[in-house]
Amino acid sequence: MSYVRTVEAALDRASRIAGEEATLVAELQAGSEGAFAYLLGVYQTPVFDLVSHIVENPSDAADVLQDVFVKVFRRIGQFQGDSSLKTWIYKIAIHEASNHRRSWLRRFRREPVSLDAETIGPPIAQSREDTPYQMLEKSERQALVRRALASLASPYRTVVVLREIEGMSYEEIAQVLGVAEGTVKSRLVRGRELLRRKLAGYGAPSGII
Amino acid sequence: MFESCLEIRRHFWDYLEGECDRSVFRSIRYHLDYCASCRMELERIETLKNDLDTLPARRVPPELALRLRVKLSRHLHQNLLDRFLVFVDNALKPLLLPASGGVLAAILCFALIMGSQIIPAASMTDDSGGSNQPPRVQMLAPITFPTGEEGIVVVTHIDAEGRVLSYRVLSGSYSPQVLRHLDRMMYFSHFQPAMMDGKPTDGQVVLSLRQITVRG
Known part of the structure; x- marks a missing residue:
């Protein structure tokens, strides 16, 4: 009921x-x-x-x-x-x-682009339990994530951004990109895997890579 | 269910999102109980997923937000009348406050300046209500003398204290005897001096004298 x-x-x-x-x-x-x-x-x-x-x-x-x-x-x-x-x-x-x-x-x-130049806001505590050290650690991890994300091929990057950052459903992503839901899922799996590989050692117990 | 760690790790993202089947979920839970390597990998993916989810959004710079609004406003008001109205609105709005302030300040200044120029009625010495007045006869001496049928017209100069300074006969027949009578009359008569801006001053008064005889 x-x-x-x-x-x-x-x-x-x-x-x-x-x-x-x-x-x-x-x-x-x-x-x-x-x-x-x-x-x-x-x-x-x-x-x-x-x-x-x-x-x-x-x-x-x-x-x-x-x-x-x-x-x-x-x-x-x-x-x-x-x-x-x-x-x-x-x-x-x-x-x-x-x-x-x-x-x-x-x-x-052919011109190299520095991804370090991009401006990212100061780290913001996501919860009240975050200590300054944890905030700094997270901020550095997120800078790495940003770089890794930027280096992904465009179709994978777009799907990962829409799913993981914008929180859209497979159906919505399929509508936005004008592709089938199956394509979205396969690109997402591939994109996540590429991202994981680019961030080898990420989130290791030592904290900062 | 799963042959290897590699195979099970493919399902970690769905596992964290709660989007895998119940059987897959149970298998992963079972596998994680004894595989430390997969537990560590799952933690890494969870951290990565959380970091992606909480990645700080790039904020639109204020000047870009303003530029965007202006650009859209221009597109919105594309016909000439609309554009003109927006232009007038934009041009007048910034002036409205200073202009209103200016007008109010001008009115205030005008009121202050004019207020200091006005003499209050209570402060005036003139009972009749005017600040400028000619001299007046207060009391003419009761002296009779023959003036003839046409009478005598005399212009008399009165000083600031109400005394007769001089007089001149303008018309009428007069003799030395009449002039003596006139001298006495001027000497004993009382005049109110002329007033200028509320202060007594010299002036002239014209007297028309005629002896009237009533036959009974």
Whole structure:
């Protein structure tokens, strides 16, 4: 009985969210400036983070972010609600970032890029139990993860980012990338394995590699 | 169920996400009970997974967020009227506060300056309510003398203390005898001096004198 209630509650919440999103989409399609301001407030940081993981040069993420939202603005009239707004925006973001990455690679393929130059915020304690030493250790581990992630081939990196960082489901990732769910799963397995190999010795008892 | 550690490790990510079958889950748990190497590997993957999950998001720099809003606003107001209205709005809004402050300050200054210029009615010495007045006759001496039918018109100069300085006959017939009577009349009459800005000053008063005889 309690299971039924849980499912009903989940469905109720999902339909409420869908209703709220439909209202937002209607306002966006009507050209409401307030709705666009809200959209930017909600999505600019996750989209910026996602794009930063995909483009080769992190400083290009700013240009890509602007292109993404201009496209969202121009195409919002065509949004039919086949997927969630988040999935639709992420699809545009992945497309823009991949295009930008391809053109960047054509121009600067032979120039080495320092991944150390990227700016990462100060370590933030994830829980109250984190000591300064643990925070520093985690921050250094995450810097390694970032580098390893950036060195993955684009299809694997994108899937790993969408799954492990953005927390999207296989179905959502398949919609964003326009591929089958099976492809998403196989890329994810491969991506995780590559990441694990690149981080050999990671998380060893000594803490820092 | 699993032949080797290598095979079982392929399922660690799903195991941590709770997305593997119940039988797979049980096999992994059983394997982990006696395989220290796999336990260590699982811990590494768990740490990696946790670090990926809590990787700090890159924040959008404030200037980029502003640039983005401006760019979208431009796209939103693409027709000329909209753009003009936005331009006017943007141009006037920054001026609104200083302009309002300026107008209020001007009104305040005007009120202060004008307030100091106005003389309160209570401070005026003039009972009639005016600050500038000509001299007036308070009491004419009761001296009678023949003026003829047409009478005599005299202009009299009064000083700041109400005394007659001089007089001049403007019209009418007069004789030395009439002039003596006039001298006496001027000497014994009382005048209120002229007032200028509430202060007594010199002035002139015109007197028209005529002797009226009533026959009974």
